[in-house]
Amino acid sequence: MFSAHFPTGAFPRRLLSFAWPATLIASFALSASGAMAPAAANPFSSFSDSGPMTAKDRERLREEREAMATRFAPAYEMKVPFVSEAAIQSLQQAITRYRAIVASGGWPKISQEKTLRPGDTDRNVLTLRKHLAIEGDIPRDSRSPKFDQKLVEGLARFQIRNGLKVTGFVDRRTARVLNVPAEERLRQLETNLERVQELMKLNKAKRYVLVNVPGYTLNAVEDGGLALSSRVIVGRPDRATPLIDTRIVEVNFYPTWRVPDSVARKDLIPTIRKDPAYFNRENFNVMPGWGREPLDPAQVNWSAADVTKYKFRQDPGPNNALGIVRLNMPNKHAVYMHDTPLKDLFGQSTRAFSSGCVRVQRVIDLVAWLVSAQKGWDAARVHEAAQAGESIDVRLRPAVPVHFVYLTAWAQGNGAVQFRPDIYGRDSGFAEGEVDDNAAIAAQRSAITP
Structure with a gap:
């Protein structure tokens, strides 16, 4: 099992002692006994910038991305109604976590100038890895500068959590969502907690x-x-x-x-x-x-x-x-x-x-x-x-x-x-969101x- 703490010096000191939910941490555990399913092959390993991919290659990659999304999606399905005491308790716990993240300086911004793909070795890969670790999408001891399979899967989790299409790479749309400040995410959680609390009367x-x-x-x-x-x-x-x-x-x-x-x-x-x-x-x-x-x-x-x-x-x-x-x-x-x-x-x-x-x-x-x-x-x-x-x-x-x-x-x-x-x-006062067709x-x- 990976460490329950950030690598020394890799993350804000105040987050080092923060207690993350055990069930969330456990979701990234690797079982030496083979109890959990082995990691799927990297669906982007054959990606090449040397020329256009064949239709067959594109279809294969599409199917493998969908398979990855299907594999992770069940962990992000709500098991209780949006308006329920359990939902309120989970929101309150999330607010506590994100207040700690904000107090520790939030997360760094990733460059939107280029697309990050599996196999890339770049300082932006380290920035991406740091963000995903802070929000709990990858283990905190993940420090490689290479866009490896562990990062592909962590990014897929992030994309599912944020209602994005699972691509396994960082396109402009994903980069924009990654760059939403932690302070804004905290306000979003607090706003929606108030809404759910007001809606609790529906349960009559x-x-x-x-x-x-x-x-x-x-x-x-x-x-x-x-x-x-x-x-x-x-x-x-x-x-x-x-x-x-x-x-x-x-x-x-x-x-x-x-x-x-x-x-x-x-x-x-x-x-x-x-x-x-x-x-x-x-x-x-x-x-x-x-x-x-x-x-x-x-x-x-x-x-x-x-x-x-x-x-x-x-x-x-x-x-x-x-x-x-x-x-x-x-x-x-x-x-x-x-x-x-x-x-x-x-x-x-x-x-x-x-x-x-x-x-x-x-x-x-x-x-x-x-x-x-x-x-x-x-x-x-x-x-x-x-x-x-x-x-x-x-x-x-x-x-x-x-x-x-x-x-x-x-x-x-x-x-x-x-x-x-x-x-x-x-x-926020202005609409956001776009569609990839x-x-x-x-x-x-x-x-x-x-």
């Missing part, structure tokens, strides 16, 4: 759903415990998901999408003007008003200014933007939760892609939990309804409270502390959706 309800918007995560909470957790997709900064408190009153299988006027004006009509076949391909209808008979799209003058006065709906089906289920939750913002046909987007680290509504990855599991109190409904019937292809509305009695909240930092019982970008600027993901992000 036996069951409720909570969506942590910047955390891109949904909790289904029952009797104060975590019944279900799911990834979600939320509104992009220019169409932010509002923070609301309401109730889920109904589950709609195979819903019809009544396109909001703003989405029709900004997205749908411009798309149809560029690609008239899109209208029929995606099963849209156009009407002079709600409740009126659909018009023949071939007879509509799509170039006319008054076309924005028309109403649009999308019929149920595999291409419907709502997917196969919608959760009806009346509110003044007209937002709701729903399924989506664009499943690949759930694999992104940053998931602010929608027009304000919330897409739920485990929506069928969530529906099964929601209707479990309804007579005649269980998980098997939910799956039957999801496969039937018929529009069915299930009224929830009683309705289930739902809360959209804004938490950008939290901590776990094992000592891991997580931070997320302030995507709507509620912490490939062509397929970019196409899904640009799809017309709620």
Whole structure:
């Protein structure tokens, strides 16, 4: 097992005696008996600057990076609700740790002028190693100036904790997050502790759903415990998901999408003007008003200014933007939760892609939990309804409270502390965050959706 203290002279003296959580320290222990899985091979060992990599090499590296992320991710999954006594205690412990870090001078800044890759030997590697050791992502006796496998894995842990794509190397986005000062991280923890404490009143309800918007995560909470957790997709900064408190009153299988006027004006009509076949391909209808008979799209003058006065709906089906289920939750913002046909987007680290509504990855599991109190409904019937292809509305009695909240930092019982970008600027006054896309993901992000 590695030493429980920083190497002499390597780190601020006041941190030498700081007691790190034993469970966090243990997560980096190496077992001589082989009890723990051996370290995976360095997925960047064949990286070369001498020329472009082949498509096969790039695919192999992508798969190995994903495997590394999959291997580490379970240690960073919240086992309790975001709003719970356990979450508060973990935040308080994290604040104590980060106050000690701040009092000791924080961590050094890393250069953003160059990308650090595995195999590099550079003074910035020592700077990176020092930062990761201070936050607990690598053992404190790690002192090599080479970007070795131990550092690759420590950086992957840091990227997971900060909601970044696991790359195993330091790109500009990772460097910017590394350079967030310790003082700012401490303020972030203190701000979010206050938010969680204020939200504790939510636990008066036996069951409720909570969506942590910047955390891109949904909790289904029952009797104060975590019944279900799911990834979600939320509104992009220019169409932010509002923070609301309401109730889920109904589950709609195979819903019809009544396109909001703003989405029709900004997205749908411009798309149809560029690609008239899109209208029929995606099963849209156009009407002079709600409740009126659909018009023949071939007879509509799509170039006319008054076309924005028309109403649009999308019929149920595999291409419907709502997917196969919608959760009806009346509110003044007209937002709701729903399924989506664009499943690949759930694999992104940053998931602010929608027009304000919330897409739920485990929506069928969530529906099964929601209707479990309804007579005649269980998980098997939910799956039957999801496969039937018929529009069915299930009224929830009683309705289930739902809360959209804004938490950008939290901590776990094992000592891991997580931070997320302030995507709507509620912490700092300006929004932050960006997306790294490939062509397929970019196409899904640009799809017309709620």
